[in-house]
Amino acid sequence: MNSTDIQAIFNRIAPVYDQMNDRLSLGQHRVWKQMTIKWSQAKTGDTCLDVCCGSGDLALSLARRVGTTGKVYGVDFSLAQLAIAQQRSLTQYPQPNITWIEADALDLPFADSYFDAATMGYGLRNVTDIPRSLKELHRVLKRGAKAAILDFHRPSNSYLSSFQQWYLDNLVVPMAENLGLTQEYAYISPSLDRFPSGQEQVNLANEAGFATATHYPIASGMMGVLVVTKS
Secondary structure (H helix, E strand, O other): OOHHHHHHHHHHHHHHHHHHHHHHOOOOHHHHHHHHHHHHOOOOOOEEEEEOOOOOHHHHHHHHHHOOOOEEEEEEOOHHHHHHHHHHHHHHOOOOOEEEEEOEOOEOOOOOOOEEEEEEEOOHHHOOOHHHHHHHHHHHEEEEEEEEEEEEOOOOOHHHHHHHHHHHHHHHHHHHHHOOOHHHHHOHHHHHHHOOOHHHHHHHHHHOOOOEEEEEEEOOOOEEEEEEEOO
């Protein structure tokens, strides 16, 4: 699947994206996102980046964390997702410290060493070139800055992996079918199969130039957060 196909999928699912995230995560994605924010070590006054921001959950949380003296940029290549994020920001957090930008995670429109912290939620699994995405993230971070990358994973435990697949096949995809989005959500299973394991992500982050990289499994390995630091 190429970048245009993935972009089209996220444009089509934008109206139900949050509802489906609730179903996919059994309602736990909000907790995991708060963990991701904490691991990024964003603080008051920082300039922060949320890559593949979707409907804006992480960017909005970052904005609250950095306060009115900070600045947050939410980047996504889906205009439909960005429109929802912008509307949410006007109603949930009407402050001028969030800027929404249409851009590709593989070619970020920012100067080198620009950000104090960064997050990415459910984006790394969907980019067409993971090493390039990590190199771009490394490029735009300041020295000593951290990024925290949250995503779904295939658990190494065969029983949990079987449960995850049953859950996708019997609960998530039928719900998507009821919404007329069967094809759009059927891609999740093959994307999980292709996604590098936690250790493989650590290796890729090191190859991208990060000084440290640690992968934290969550929910018995069905989720994980990759935390990286630029030297």
